Amino acid sequence: MTAGSGSATRPVVGYANRMSRVRPSAIRELLRHGTDPEIISFGGGYPDPALFPVEELHRVYADLLTPAHAAALQYTASNGLPQLRAQVAERLTRDGMPATADDVLIIQGGQQGLDLAAKLVIDAGDVIITEDPTFLGALIAFAPTEPRYAPVRSDADGLDTDDLAEVLATHPDAKMIYVVPDFANPTGVTMSLPRRRRLIELANAYGVLVLEDTPYRQLRYDGESLPTLKSLDTEGRVLHLGSFSKILAPGLRLGWASASPEILERIALLKLAADTQNSTLNMAATSAYLQRYDIDAHIADVLPVYRHKRDLMLATMADVFPASVDFTRPDGGLFVWLTFPEGFDAGTFMAENLLPEAKVAYVPGATFFPVDHQPHHARVSFSGVPDERLVHGITALGRLLRRELG
Amino acid sequence: MTAGSGSATRPVVGYANRMSRVRPSAIRELLRHGTDPEIISFGGGYPDPALFPVEELHRVYADLLTPAHAAALQYTASNGLPQLRAQVAERLTRDGMPATADDVLIIQGGQQGLDLAAKLVIDAGDVIITEDPTFLGALIAFAPTEPRYAPVRSDADGLDTDDLAEVLATHPDAKMIYVVPDFANPTGVTMSLPRRRRLIELANAYGVLVLEDTPYRQLRYDGESLPTLKSLDTEGRVLHLGSFSKILAPGLRLGWASASPEILERIALLKLAADTQNSTLNMAATSAYLQRYDIDAHIADVLPVYRHKRDLMLATMADVFPASVDFTRPDGGLFVWLTFPEGFDAGTFMAENLLPEAKVAYVPGATFFPVDHQPHHARVSFSGVPDERLVHGITALGRLLRRELG
Numbered sequence: 066m067t068a069g070s071g072s073a074t075r076p077v078v079g080y081a082n083r084m085s086r087v088r089p090s091a092i093r094e095l096l097r098h099g100t101d102p103e104i105i106s107f108g109g110g111y112p113d114p115a116l117f118p119v120e121e122l123h124r125v126y127a128d129l130l131t132p133a134h135a136a137a138l139q140y141t142a143s144n145g146l147p148q149l150r151a152q153v154a155e156r157l158t159r160d161g162m163p164a165t166a167d168d169v170l171i172i173q174g175g176q177q178g179l180d181l182a183a184k185l186v187i188d189a190g191d192v193i194i195t196e197d198p199t200f201l202g203a204l205i206a207f208a209p210t211e212p213r214y215a216p217v218r219s220d221a222d223g224l225d226t227d228d229l230a231e232v233l234a235t236h237p238d239a240k241m242i243y244v245v246p247d248f249a250n251p252t253g254v255t256m257s258l259p260r261r262r263r264l265i266e267l268a269n270a271y272g273v274l275v276l277e278d279t280p281y282r283q284l285r286y287d288g289e290s291l292p293t294l295k296s297l298d299t300e301g302r303v304l305h306l307g308s309f310s311k312i313l314a315p316g317l318r319l320g321w322a323s324a325s326p327e328i329l330e331r332i333a334l335l336k337l338a339a340d341t342q343n344s345t346l347n348m349a350a351t352s353a354y355l356q357r358y359d360i361d362a363h364i365a366d367v368l369p370v371y372r373h374k375r376d377l378m379l380a381t382m383a384d385v386f387p388a389s390v391d392f393t394r395p396d397g398g399l400f401v402w403l404t405f406p407e408g409f410d411a412g413t414f415m416a417e418n419l420l421p422e423a424k425v426a427y428v429p430g431a432t433f434f435p436v437d438h439q440p441h442h443a444r445v446s447f448s449g450v451p452d453e454r455l456v457h458g459i460t461a462l463g464r465l466l467r468r469e470l471g
Numbered sequence: 472m473t474a475g476s477g478s479a480t481r482p483v484v485g486y487a488n489r490m491s492r493v494r495p496s497a498i499r500e501l502l503r504h505g506t507d508p509e510i511i512s513f514g515g516g517y518p519d520p521a522l523f524p525v526e527e528l529h530r531v532y533a534d535l536l537t538p539a540h541a542a543a544l545q546y547t548a549s550n551g552l553p554q555l556r557a558q559v560a561e562r563l564t565r566d567g568m569p570a571t572a573d574d575v576l577i578i579q580g581g582q583q584g585l586d587l588a589a590k591l592v593i594d595a596g597d598v599i600i601t602e603d604p605t606f607l608g609a610l611i612a613f614a615p616t617e618p619r620y621a622p623v624r625s626d627a628d629g630l631d632t633d634d635l636a637e638v639l640a641t642h643p644d645a646k647m648i649y650v651v652p653d654f655a656n657p658t659g660v661t662m663s664l665p666r667r668r669r670l671i672e673l674a675n676a677y678g679v680l681v682l683e684d685t686p687y688r689q690l691r692y693d694g695e696s697l698p699t700l701k702s703l704d705t706e707g708r709v710l711h712l713g714s715f716s717k718i719l720a721p722g723l724r725l726g727w728a729s730a731s732p733e734i735l736e737r738i739a740l741l742k743l744a745a746d747t748q749n750s751t752l753n754m755a756a757t758s759a760y761l762q763r764y765d766i767d768a769h770i771a772d773v774l775p776v777y778r779h780k781r782d783l784m785l786a787t788m789a790d791v792f793p794a795s796v797d798f799t800r801p802d803g804g805l806f807v808w809l810t811f812p813e814g815f816d817a818g819t820f821m822a823e824n825l826l827p828e829a830k831v832a833y834v835p836g837a838t839f840f841p842v843d844h845q846p847h848h849a850r851v852s853f854s855g856v857p858d859e860r861l862v863h864g865i866t867a868l869g870r871l872l873r874r875e876l877g
Contacts, residue, residue: 077678077734079644080592081593081616084737087737087744088740090743111545115541119537119541119544126532126533126536127533130525130529130532131525131529132521135525136520138523138528140716174747177746185490186484186485187487188487188489205743205744209741240485272483302483314752315546316543316547316750316752317544318747318748318749325483327482328484331490337496337611338611338612339745339746340586340724341580341582341608341724343724344722344750344753345724346722347750347753
């Protein structure tokens with residue numbers, strides 16, 4: 066008998082209950098589109114590879130890969146290389162979150178922090194509060210812990226804390242509030258300072274963990290940076306996640322978690338259980354990069370490129386989209402959120418028109434809603450697509466939308 | 472109010488039930504000893520850094536870190552770089568496990584495969600069958616799924632399948648059998664071929680997942696290689712894990728999982744949820760290394776070094792240990808398992824005598840037992856310690872043991 070040739074209705078082993086929640090998602094298909102050169106994909110949150118500091122990383126890896134530095138290829142401490150943790154702590158301190166190396170855990174990109182946070186507080190059936198829509202990758206990461214969701218409205222000022230107060234009153238035992246305060250995924254909106262303060266008050270009142278995810282925080286194109294939720298935290302209940310993916314390179318898979326000692330110690334144990342440690346070599350290289358080069362100067366070089374791409378995308382949309390299609394105007398990050406007229410199905414439109422006729426892809430918005438999968442939205446990213454293809458792709462999208470919507 | 476200053480009895484957030492099972496372990500402390508140059512540590516399963524192919528990796532990374540190859544720093548497919556998956560599949564095929572790239576998932580070292588396997592089949596309270604003792608890192612990886620354990624005796628021929636039959640009769644709903652058939656961690660013993668066949672028969676009879684962990688398989692110093700459990704699998708119920716950590720370098724954090732399509736598809740979804748993907752750069756570099764260099768020739772160069780270290784350790788133990796201390800004589804891998812007289816506590820001895828008086832460390836054996844933590848054992852590794860320090864450390868251990876045991 067070969068694999069799977071038994072009874073069609075009976076699996077070969079007994080799966081855990083959580084597997085009913087672990088299903089194929091749009092993200093994996095999109096990562097595949099991202100590698101097909103024929104398709105103009107606004108799907109993934111890909112940084113522009115032309116902006117990676119390749120020459121600097123070349124030098125850093127070349128210097129590390131010598132017999133004198135063979136330790137960079139060896140196992141190391143599970144919570145991450147001490148020097149890199151100190152460097153991240155120094156950056157957090159300058160961003161209003163005083164920290165030492167002991168307050169930092171290195172993780173496998175921000176995504177791993179989502180998995181670890183859900184493991185920390187969620188038993189099957191426990192409630193997670195999210196923005197509505199929220200980051201699809203977070204829903205994927207949380208799913209194996211079998212949560213229920215209580216979504217909260219958001220608008221141009223981010224998560225609506227009046228609605229949050231009502232949701233918490235309905236779900237006083239909620240275990241976690243997940244939020245991307247800066248340039249949210251998928252909407253691009255930024256949470257206002259009064260709402261940040263109010264969120265902390267509400268979290269304190271209900272004893273909830275706040276999971277603050279900030280992968281785009283350093284990609285601000287307009288206006289002044291706002292304090293993080295972690296910097297406003299009064300009771301040590303904010304678990305703050307950050308990432309090198311958008312400011313250095315995603316292929317290194319490096320991010321960080323910072324929290325109170327009580328929480329970070331537990332997260333570190335979950336990290337050890339999950340995969341022992343991050344790549345020593347990539348941690349050593351990133352630490353050396355931060356020591357030898359000025360990453361803030363690198364970010365400052367990157368910002369005008371993305372600002373230009375955002376402006377180009379918004380201007381093109383204003384030109385070519387029918388008036389019935391609304392879109393956000395983000396101050397930073399990588400994403401613009403499209404809202405089509407009610408009754409429009411963005412998934413069907415992409416499968417039946419946009420991909421076959423124009424070879425253009427976005428992320429249909431339905432999957433970003435934890436409960437009520439509104440079909441009349443889409444997420445587009447402006448970061449990873451060259452200018453000419455960006456204009457070409459948005460123009461083609463606009464042409465098909467005008468045909469469809471009049 | 473600052474973090475943790477609230478009521479000492481009430482945590483700041485509500486933790487999940489699984490956190491009562493997620494506790495600090497010996498492994499983290501040992502990884503710290505491993506970085507203290509004053510201590511001769513036989514603790515970690517560290518490969519010898521002098522054996523890493525540093526020059527070859529230097530060239531491979533240098534060639535990849537150029538603007539033409541910036542994709543090596545970008546996101547990629549969650550299940551791993553296709554070329555690397557094909558190369559692993561080709562190696563599995565030559566090892567008696569016919570496979571294509573589609574049958575391989577790249578994971579964050581073998582350790583991540585343990586986490587994913589437990590998530591696949593274990594609900595809280597479900598039974599995992601293990602050798603007794605078994606790999607501590609597996610117990611750590613499994614803990615967040617809140618399993619119960621049913622340990623099975625092992626001897627010089629590995630897991631005792633007569634005892635396994637009895638344990639399965641007592642626990643017919645067991646969900647998983649975890650086993651390291653080649654040069655087990657911590658005992659170093661190898662499972663005989665008749666027992667391998669019998670294990671598969673029993674697993675088929677009870678519908679259990681077999682998790683085969685083979686990080687040391689390619690480090691055989693004596694005798695002929697035995698077929699893997701995966702190669703004997705008749706129903707697609709073996710999930711086979713392997714690792715580049717011991718044959719290339721652990722700091723890259725690269726391993727693989729191979730299984731039937733039914734199982735591998737689900738494992739791949741859990742991998743996506745956990746951390747999106749492995750480091751693109753490390754996958755691309757390992758693929759390039761495998762293409763440009765002969766890793767089997769590299770392994771062939773490594774084997775005599777470890778064989779020599781094993782022989783040196785066993786000969787030194789025979790010379791200096793009191794007759795009341797027994798030790799295994801492994802055909803491969805990295806570990807020797809010490810059995811002291813009943814009543815001897817290897818943990819206390821290390822804390823009170825071995826570390827303070829001789830600055831020597833091993834892993835006290837109690838933590839390797841899933842249920843009944845026998846204190847009169849220790850695990851020592853011969854792989855990562857230079858010859859002179861190895862002899863010096865084992866001699867010091869022998870001296871203190873003779874004083875203690877007469």
